[in-house]
Amino acid sequence: MSESRYDWLHDRWVVFAPQRAARPDEFRDRFQPARRPGFTCPFCAGNERETPPAILSLPPSSPRSKQAWQVRVVPNRYPALESLSPLTSARPWGDEGQQTPANSGLDEKIPSPAADLESPISVSPSPQCTRGIHEVIIETPEHLESLTQLAREDAQLVFRAMRQRLTALRANHRLHYAVVFKNVGAAAGASLSHSHSQLISTDFVPPNIRRVSRRLQHFQQQHQTGYFEQALEQELKHGDRLVAHSEFFVAFVPYASALPYFVTILPKTRQPRFEESSDLELADFSEVVQRILLAMESTFAELAYNFILHTSPFDAGGDQAFHWRMEIVPRLTQVAGFEWGTDCYINPVLPEYAAEVLREAMETGPAQDSPTTLPLLKQRTNSPAVS
Ligand SMILES: [Zn+2]
Numbered sequence: 001m002s003e004s005r006y007d008w009l010h011d012r013w014v015v016f017a018p019q020r021a022a023r024p025d026e027f028r029d030r031f032q033p034a035r036r037p038g039f040t041c042p043f044c045a046g047n048e049r050e051t052p053p054a055i056l057s058l059p060p061s062s063p064r065s066k067q068a069w070q071v072r073v074v075p076n077r078y079p080a081l082e083s084l085s086p087l088t089s090a091r092p093w094g095d096e097g098q099q100t101p102a103n104s105g106l107d108e109k110i111p112s113p114a115a116d117l118e119s120p121i122s123v124s125p126s127p128q129c130t131r132g133i134h135e136v137i138i139e140t141p142e143h144l145e146s147l148t149q150l151a152r153e154d155a156q157l158v159f160r161a162m163r164q165r166l167t168a169l170r171a172n173h174r175l176h177y178a179v180v181f182k183n184v185g186a187a188a189g190a191s192l193s194h195s196h197s198q199l200i201s202t203d204f205v206p207p208n209i210r211r212v213s214r215r216l217q218h219f220q221q222q223h224q225t226g227y228f229e230q231a232l233e234q235e236l237k238h239g240d241r242l243v244a245h246s247e248f249f250v251a252f253v254p255y256a257s258a259l260p261y262f263v264t265i266l267p268k269t270r271q272p273r274f275e276e277s278s279d280l281e282l283a284d285f286s287e288v289v290q291r292i293l294l295a296m297e298s299t300f301a302e303l304a305y306n307f308i309l310h311t312s313p314f315d316a317g318g319d320q321a322f323h324w325r326m327e328i329v330p331r332l333t334q335v336a337g338f339e340w341g342t343d344c345y346i347n348p349v350l351p352e353y354a355a356e357v358l359r360e361a362m363e364t365g366p367a368q369d370s371p372t373t374l375p376l377l378k379q380r381t382n383s384p385a386v387s
Contacts, residue, residue, distance in 0.1 A: 003016045005255060007258065008215075008219075008227070008256075009212060009216075009227065014256045014257065014344065014345045014346075014347055015345065015346045016346075016348075016349075016350050017347070017348050018353075041192065041193075042192075043138045043196055044141065044143050044194065045067055045068065045141035051072075051077060051136070052074050052075045052077060054069075054074050055073045055075065055135060055165070056164060057071070057072050057073075058157050058160065061151075061154060061156075061157060062153070067141040067142075068141075069141060070140070070157050071137065071138065071139060071154075071158055071161045072137075072138040073136070073138070073161055073199075074136050074138065075133070075136075076134040076135060076136050076198065079133070083134075131203050132200060132201045132202035132203055133199075133201050134198065134199070135165060135198065135199045135200075136196055136198055136199075137162060137196060137197040138196050139158045139195040140154065140194075140195050143193075144194070144195050145184075145194065146195060146297065147290060148290050148294045148297060149195070150290075152286070152287060152290070155287075155289075158197070159282045159285060159286050159289075162199065162274070162275075162309065163274065163275045163277060164275075166178055166180070166274060167275045169199075169201045169314075170273075170275065172201075175201045175202065175203055176203055176204050176205050176313060176315050177201065177202050177205045177209060177313045177314060177315075178199060178200065178201035178202070178314070179200055179209075179308060179309065180198070180199045180274075180308075180309035180311075181197065181200075181306060181308045181309065182197040182305075182306060182307045183198070183306055184303070184304055184305050184306070185304025186304065187304035188304040188305055188306045188329075189306070197307075205313045205315060205318070209310075209313060213312075213313060213318065213321070216228075216321035216323075217320050217321045220321040226321055227321070227323075228266060228325070229323075231254075231255075232250055236250065240352045240356075241254070241255065241351050242355060243358045243362075244265075244291060244292060246284050246287065246288050247284050248267055248280075248281045248284045248285065249267055249268065250265075250268055251264065251265045251288055252264060252266075252355065253351035253354045253355040253358075255351060256351075257347060258345035259329055259330075259332070259333060259345065259347060260332050260333060260348060260354060261296065261349065261358065262327065262328070263292055263327070264325055264326070264327055264328075265288055265289065265325060265326040265327075265328070266323060266325045267281070267323070271323070271324055272318070272319035272320075272323065272324060273311050273312050274309060274324040275311060285326075289307075289326065289328075292328060292358065292362075293328070295361035295362045296330055299357060299358065300330065300332065304331040305328060305329060305331055306328075306331065307326055307327065307329070308327045308329070309326050310327070311324045333347075
Protein backbone atom coordinates (compact mmCIF):
# COMPACT_ATOMS: atom_id res chain seq x y z
CA MET A 1 0.00 0.00 0.00
CA SER A 2 1.19 3.47 -0.81
CA GLU A 3 0.76 6.44 1.43
CA SER A 4 1.04 10.08 0.43
CA ARG A 5 2.46 12.70 2.74
CA TYR A 6 2.59 16.42 2.32
CA ASP A 7 5.98 18.02 2.74
CA TRP A 8 5.07 21.47 4.02
CA LEU A 9 8.57 22.85 3.81
CA HIS A 10 8.99 22.16 0.12
CA ASP A 11 5.31 22.37 -0.81
CA ARG A 12 5.20 18.95 -2.42
CA TRP A 13 3.72 15.54 -2.00
CA VAL A 14 5.74 12.40 -1.37
CA VAL A 15 4.34 8.98 -2.13
CA PHE A 16 5.70 6.19 0.07
CA ALA A 17 5.53 2.86 -1.71
CA PRO A 18 7.13 0.23 0.54
CA GLN A 19 6.13 -2.56 -1.79
CA ARG A 20 8.59 -1.27 -4.34
CA ALA A 21 11.48 -2.21 -2.05
CA ALA A 22 10.81 -5.86 -2.73
CA ARG A 23 11.60 -5.57 -6.42
CA PRO A 24 14.56 -7.77 -7.40
CA ASP A 25 17.91 -6.04 -7.92
CA GLU A 26 16.28 -2.74 -7.14
CA PHE A 27 19.32 -1.08 -5.60
CA ARG A 28 22.19 -2.61 -7.42
CA ASP A 29 25.61 -1.36 -6.57
CA ARG A 30 26.03 1.70 -8.77
CA PHE A 31 29.48 2.54 -7.54
CA GLN A 32 31.91 2.85 -10.38
CA PRO A 33 35.50 3.63 -9.43
CA ALA A 34 36.55 6.71 -11.31
CA ARG A 35 40.25 6.01 -10.89
CA ARG A 36 42.14 5.39 -14.09
CA PRO A 37 45.47 3.56 -14.35
CA GLY A 38 48.33 5.91 -13.48
CA PHE A 39 45.92 8.54 -12.20
CA THR A 40 47.55 11.04 -9.81
CA CYS A 41 45.24 12.23 -7.05
CA PRO A 42 45.50 16.03 -6.92
CA PHE A 43 44.28 16.13 -3.33
CA CYS A 44 46.99 13.93 -1.77
CA ALA A 45 49.86 15.53 0.18
CA GLY A 46 52.81 16.01 -2.16
CA ASN A 47 50.57 16.89 -5.12
CA GLU A 48 49.70 20.41 -4.00
CA ARG A 49 50.87 21.83 -7.31
CA GLU A 50 48.00 20.02 -9.01
CA THR A 51 45.54 22.44 -7.39
CA PRO A 52 45.42 26.25 -7.28
CA PRO A 53 47.16 27.75 -4.22
CA ALA A 54 45.38 27.21 -0.92
CA ILE A 55 42.95 29.81 0.42
CA LEU A 56 43.10 28.17 3.85
CA SER A 57 45.35 25.51 5.31
CA LEU A 58 44.81 24.07 8.79
CA PRO A 59 47.68 22.25 10.54
CA PRO A 60 47.20 18.76 11.99
CA SER A 61 45.65 18.63 15.44
CA SER A 62 48.25 16.14 16.62
CA PRO A 63 51.81 17.46 17.14
CA ARG A 64 53.03 13.97 16.24
CA SER A 65 51.70 14.26 12.71
CA LYS A 66 54.35 14.70 10.04
CA GLN A 67 51.91 16.28 7.60
CA ALA A 68 52.28 19.96 6.70
CA TRP A 69 48.51 20.38 6.67
CA GLN A 70 45.43 18.45 7.72
CA VAL A 71 42.68 20.38 5.89
CA ARG A 72 43.28 22.46 2.79
CA VAL A 73 40.79 24.71 1.02
CA VAL A 74 41.52 25.58 -2.61
CA PRO A 75 39.58 27.27 -5.42
CA ASN A 76 37.95 24.67 -7.64
CA ARG A 77 40.04 24.34 -10.77
CA TYR A 78 36.84 23.72 -12.70
CA PRO A 79 34.35 26.10 -11.05
CA ALA A 80 30.67 25.70 -11.69
CA LEU A 81 30.22 29.45 -11.73
CA GLU A 82 31.71 32.47 -13.40
CA SER A 83 34.34 33.45 -10.85
CA LEU A 84 34.19 36.56 -8.79
CA SER A 85 37.66 37.92 -8.27
CA PRO A 86 39.41 38.72 -6.07
CA LEU A 87 37.90 36.14 -3.75
CA THR A 88 38.74 38.00 -0.58
CA SER A 89 36.43 40.19 1.43
CA ALA A 90 36.69 43.22 -0.85
CA ARG A 91 33.79 45.63 -0.51
CA PRO A 92 33.18 47.17 -3.95
CA TRP A 93 30.52 49.50 -2.57
CA GLY A 94 32.85 51.15 -0.13
CA ASP A 95 31.95 51.75 3.48
CA GLU A 96 31.41 48.96 5.96
CA GLY A 97 27.86 50.03 6.63
CA GLN A 98 26.79 50.42 3.03
CA GLN A 99 23.94 48.21 1.90
CA THR A 100 24.22 45.61 -0.80
CA PRO A 101 22.70 46.52 -4.18
CA ALA A 102 19.05 46.04 -4.93
CA ASN A 103 19.30 42.43 -6.07
CA SER A 104 18.66 41.10 -2.58
CA GLY A 105 17.86 37.45 -2.95
CA LEU A 106 14.86 37.60 -0.65
CA ASP A 107 13.03 40.05 -2.90
CA GLU A 108 9.98 38.79 -4.73
CA LYS A 109 11.43 39.43 -8.16
CA ILE A 110 13.95 37.03 -9.60
CA PRO A 111 17.33 38.56 -8.84
CA SER A 112 19.87 39.20 -11.50
CA PRO A 113 23.59 39.75 -11.09
CA ALA A 114 24.50 43.37 -10.42
CA ALA A 115 25.50 45.04 -13.66
CA ASP A 116 28.41 46.99 -12.22
CA LEU A 117 30.39 44.01 -10.96
CA GLU A 118 33.67 43.42 -12.68
CA SER A 119 34.35 39.89 -13.77
CA PRO A 120 37.79 38.64 -14.70
CA ILE A 121 36.30 36.39 -17.36
CA SER A 122 33.12 37.69 -18.91
CA VAL A 123 29.62 38.80 -18.05
CA SER A 124 27.11 36.06 -17.40
CA PRO A 125 25.37 34.91 -20.58
CA SER A 126 21.95 35.08 -18.97
CA PRO A 127 20.48 36.76 -15.91
CA GLN A 128 19.93 33.31 -14.39
CA CYS A 129 23.55 32.27 -14.85
CA THR A 130 25.09 33.73 -11.77
CA ARG A 131 28.58 34.39 -10.58
CA GLY A 132 30.27 33.42 -7.39
CA ILE A 133 33.02 31.25 -6.04
CA HIS A 134 33.54 27.52 -5.94
CA GLU A 135 35.96 26.04 -3.45
CA VAL A 136 37.11 22.54 -2.55
CA ILE A 137 37.68 21.50 1.05
CA ILE A 138 40.30 18.74 1.01
CA GLU A 139 39.56 16.88 4.22
CA THR A 140 42.75 14.90 4.69
CA PRO A 141 46.32 14.82 3.33
CA GLU A 142 46.14 11.02 3.08
CA HIS A 143 44.19 9.26 0.38
CA LEU A 144 41.20 8.36 2.57
CA GLU A 145 37.85 7.93 0.89
CA SER A 146 35.49 8.57 3.79
CA LEU A 147 35.03 11.18 6.47
CA THR A 148 34.47 8.26 8.84
CA GLN A 149 38.11 7.20 8.43
CA LEU A 150 39.31 10.45 9.99
CA ALA A 151 40.21 10.64 13.67
CA ARG A 152 37.62 12.54 15.67
CA GLU A 153 39.86 15.62 16.06
CA ASP A 154 40.69 15.65 12.35
CA ALA A 155 37.01 15.45 11.39
CA GLN A 156 36.36 18.46 13.62
CA LEU A 157 38.97 20.41 11.67
CA VAL A 158 36.96 19.83 8.48
CA PHE A 159 33.94 21.58 9.98
CA ARG A 160 36.11 24.33 11.42
CA ALA A 161 37.45 24.98 7.91
CA MET A 162 33.86 25.25 6.64
CA ARG A 163 33.04 27.66 9.45
CA GLN A 164 36.05 29.81 8.65
CA ARG A 165 35.32 29.99 4.93
CA LEU A 166 31.61 30.74 5.41
CA THR A 167 32.49 33.54 7.84
CA ALA A 168 34.83 35.08 5.27
CA LEU A 169 32.33 34.74 2.42
CA ARG A 170 29.49 36.29 4.41
CA ALA A 171 31.69 39.37 4.86
CA ASN A 172 31.98 39.75 1.08
CA HIS A 173 29.14 42.03 0.11
CA ARG A 174 29.11 40.82 -3.47
CA LEU A 175 27.92 37.42 -2.29
CA HIS A 176 24.41 36.63 -1.10
CA TYR A 177 24.38 32.93 -0.35
CA ALA A 178 26.60 29.89 0.21
CA VAL A 179 26.11 26.16 0.51
CA VAL A 180 28.56 23.43 1.51
CA PHE A 181 28.02 20.00 0.02
CA LYS A 182 29.67 16.65 -0.40
CA ASN A 183 29.38 14.13 -3.21
CA VAL A 184 30.59 10.63 -2.43
CA GLY A 185 30.57 7.89 -5.06
CA ALA A 186 29.95 8.10 -8.78
CA ALA A 187 26.20 7.74 -8.27
CA ALA A 188 26.26 10.92 -6.18
CA GLY A 189 28.22 12.93 -8.71
CA ALA A 190 31.76 12.48 -7.35
CA SER A 191 34.64 12.34 -9.77
CA LEU A 192 37.43 11.95 -7.21
CA SER A 193 37.43 9.46 -4.37
CA HIS A 194 39.74 11.43 -2.03
CA SER A 195 37.57 12.66 0.84
CA HIS A 196 36.54 16.25 0.10
CA SER A 197 33.61 18.66 0.25
CA GLN A 198 32.76 21.66 -1.86
CA LEU A 199 31.53 25.14 -1.16
CA ILE A 200 29.67 27.31 -3.64
CA SER A 201 28.81 30.91 -2.88
CA THR A 202 26.63 32.89 -5.28
CA ASP A 203 25.77 36.52 -5.91
CA PHE A 204 22.09 35.73 -5.56
CA VAL A 205 19.91 33.50 -3.40
CA PRO A 206 18.75 30.41 -5.36
CA PRO A 207 14.98 30.36 -5.90
CA ASN A 208 14.28 27.25 -3.85
CA ILE A 209 16.25 28.64 -0.90
CA ARG A 210 14.36 31.93 -1.23
CA ARG A 211 11.08 30.02 -1.30
CA VAL A 212 11.98 28.00 1.81
CA SER A 213 13.08 31.16 3.64
CA ARG A 214 9.79 32.85 2.87
CA ARG A 215 7.79 29.80 3.97
CA LEU A 216 9.74 29.67 7.25
CA GLN A 217 9.08 33.37 7.86
CA HIS A 218 5.40 32.92 7.06
CA PHE A 219 5.12 29.93 9.42
CA GLN A 220 6.80 31.91 12.20
CA GLN A 221 4.42 34.84 11.76
CA GLN A 222 1.37 32.58 11.74
CA HIS A 223 2.29 30.26 14.59
CA GLN A 224 4.56 32.38 16.83
CA THR A 225 7.04 29.55 16.72
CA GLY A 226 9.45 28.24 14.11
CA TYR A 227 8.70 25.35 11.75
CA PHE A 228 11.81 23.49 12.82
CA GLU A 229 11.18 24.13 16.53
CA GLN A 230 7.79 22.52 16.10
CA ALA A 231 9.15 19.66 13.99
CA LEU A 232 11.86 19.04 16.59
CA GLU A 233 9.31 18.97 19.41
CA GLN A 234 7.21 16.42 17.53
CA GLU A 235 10.20 14.25 16.62
CA LEU A 236 11.48 14.20 20.20
CA LYS A 237 8.00 13.48 21.54
CA HIS A 238 7.30 10.50 19.28
CA GLY A 239 10.84 9.25 18.72
CA ASP A 240 10.15 6.76 15.94
CA ARG A 241 11.96 8.80 13.31
CA LEU A 242 14.90 9.76 15.55
CA VAL A 243 18.31 8.55 14.49
CA ALA A 244 20.63 10.25 16.98
CA HIS A 245 20.35 12.64 19.86
CA SER A 246 23.39 14.45 21.28
CA GLU A 247 24.03 17.38 23.59
CA PHE A 248 23.40 20.01 20.91
CA PHE A 249 21.83 18.13 17.98
CA VAL A 250 18.98 15.91 16.93
CA ALA A 251 19.14 13.74 13.82
CA PHE A 252 15.99 12.28 12.31
CA VAL A 253 14.47 10.96 9.11
CA PRO A 254 11.90 13.64 8.20
CA TYR A 255 8.22 12.74 8.19
CA ALA A 256 7.87 13.33 4.44
CA SER A 257 11.37 12.43 3.23
CA ALA A 258 11.44 12.39 -0.54
CA LEU A 259 14.24 9.81 -0.71
CA PRO A 260 15.01 6.67 1.35
CA TYR A 261 17.23 7.05 4.42
CA PHE A 262 17.32 10.84 4.09
CA VAL A 263 18.56 12.26 7.43
CA THR A 264 18.37 15.81 8.77
CA ILE A 265 20.69 16.95 11.55
CA LEU A 266 19.35 19.99 13.36
CA PRO A 267 20.69 22.09 16.25
CA LYS A 268 18.35 21.81 19.22
CA THR A 269 18.06 25.57 19.54
CA ARG A 270 17.44 27.80 16.54
CA GLN A 271 20.65 29.08 15.04
CA PRO A 272 20.42 30.61 11.56
CA ARG A 273 24.15 30.51 10.80
CA PHE A 274 26.30 27.40 10.89
CA GLU A 275 29.40 29.61 10.96
CA GLU A 276 28.45 30.98 14.37
CA SER A 277 28.71 27.54 15.97
CA SER A 278 31.11 27.26 18.89
CA ASP A 279 34.03 24.83 19.01
CA LEU A 280 32.06 22.73 21.47
CA GLU A 281 29.05 22.56 19.16
CA LEU A 282 31.20 21.72 16.15
CA ALA A 283 32.91 18.90 18.05
CA ASP A 284 29.51 17.45 18.92
CA PHE A 285 28.19 17.97 15.38
CA SER A 286 31.24 16.32 13.84
CA GLU A 287 30.75 13.25 16.01
CA VAL A 288 27.05 12.98 15.09
CA VAL A 289 27.87 13.25 11.37
CA GLN A 290 30.56 10.57 11.62
CA ARG A 291 28.25 8.24 13.55
CA ILE A 292 25.44 8.56 11.03
CA LEU A 293 27.71 8.12 8.04
CA LEU A 294 29.26 5.07 9.68
CA ALA A 295 25.79 3.61 10.25
CA MET A 296 24.92 4.21 6.60
CA GLU A 297 28.21 2.73 5.40
CA SER A 298 27.63 -0.36 7.50
CA THR A 299 24.08 -0.70 6.14
CA PHE A 300 24.87 -0.22 2.44
CA ALA A 301 27.95 -1.50 0.67
CA GLU A 302 29.77 1.09 -1.45
CA LEU A 303 27.49 3.81 -0.19
CA ALA A 304 27.10 6.81 -2.48
CA TYR A 305 25.66 9.88 -0.81
CA ASN A 306 25.44 13.64 -0.75
CA PHE A 307 25.38 15.90 2.23
CA ILE A 308 24.22 19.47 2.13
CA LEU A 309 24.99 22.02 4.82
CA HIS A 310 22.42 24.81 4.79
CA THR A 311 23.23 28.12 6.46
CA SER A 312 21.09 31.26 6.26
CA PRO A 313 21.30 33.47 3.15
CA PHE A 314 23.60 36.47 3.60
CA ASP A 315 21.01 39.12 2.81
CA ALA A 316 19.31 41.29 5.37
CA GLY A 317 16.42 39.25 6.63
CA GLY A 318 18.06 35.96 5.70
CA ASP A 319 18.30 34.99 9.37
CA GLN A 320 14.60 35.39 10.05
CA ALA A 321 13.20 31.99 11.01
CA PHE A 322 16.10 30.18 9.29
CA HIS A 323 17.58 27.15 11.03
CA TRP A 324 20.97 25.87 9.87
CA ARG A 325 21.01 22.15 9.29
CA MET A 326 22.67 19.31 7.45
CA GLU A 327 20.86 16.92 5.14
CA ILE A 328 22.44 13.55 4.35
CA VAL A 329 21.04 11.92 1.23
CA PRO A 330 22.09 8.33 0.43
CA ARG A 331 21.81 7.73 -3.32
CA LEU A 332 19.92 4.46 -3.25
CA THR A 333 17.26 5.23 -5.84
CA GLN A 334 17.21 7.16 -9.08
CA VAL A 335 15.07 10.21 -9.54
CA ALA A 336 13.02 9.00 -12.50
CA GLY A 337 10.30 10.16 -14.88
CA PHE A 338 7.47 10.61 -12.40
CA GLU A 339 9.61 12.68 -10.04
CA TRP A 340 11.09 14.80 -12.83
CA GLY A 341 7.68 15.32 -14.38
CA THR A 342 5.66 16.15 -11.28
CA ASP A 343 8.06 17.02 -8.44
CA CYS A 344 6.19 14.39 -6.44
CA TYR A 345 8.42 11.68 -5.03
CA ILE A 346 7.94 7.95 -4.70
CA ASN A 347 9.84 6.70 -1.69
CA PRO A 348 9.93 2.91 -1.16
CA VAL A 349 11.07 3.21 2.47
CA LEU A 350 9.02 4.66 5.29
CA PRO A 351 10.98 7.13 7.43
CA GLU A 352 10.11 5.25 10.64
CA TYR A 353 11.68 2.08 9.25
CA ALA A 354 14.77 3.88 7.91
CA ALA A 355 15.33 5.49 11.32
CA GLU A 356 15.03 2.12 13.05
CA VAL A 357 17.58 0.53 10.69
CA LEU A 358 20.05 3.37 11.25
CA ARG A 359 19.57 3.31 15.02
CA GLU A 360 20.26 -0.42 15.05
CA ALA A 361 23.33 0.02 12.84
CA MET A 362 24.68 2.59 15.29
CA GLU A 363 24.16 0.22 18.19
CA THR A 364 25.63 -2.87 16.58
CA GLY A 365 28.47 -1.25 14.64
CA PRO A 366 29.66 -2.05 11.13
CA ALA A 367 28.32 -5.29 9.64
CA GLN A 368 30.66 -7.88 8.21
CA ASP A 369 28.76 -8.17 4.95
CA SER A 370 26.87 -5.03 4.07
CA PRO A 371 23.82 -5.64 1.91
CA THR A 372 23.66 -3.92 -1.44
CA THR A 373 19.87 -3.86 -1.35
CA LEU A 374 17.59 -2.07 1.04
CA PRO A 375 16.78 -4.10 4.14
CA LEU A 376 13.44 -5.84 3.92
CA LEU A 377 10.62 -3.78 5.19
CA LYS A 378 8.74 -4.35 8.38
CA GLN A 379 5.10 -3.56 8.84
CA ARG A 380 4.78 0.10 9.45
CA THR A 381 3.21 1.36 12.62
CA ASN A 382 0.94 4.36 12.71
CA SER A 383 2.92 7.46 13.31
CA PRO A 384 1.58 10.91 13.98
CA ALA A 385 2.12 13.77 11.58
CA VAL A 386 4.34 16.73 12.22
CA SER A 387 2.00 19.65 11.83
ZN1 LIG B 1 44.28 11.46 -2.77
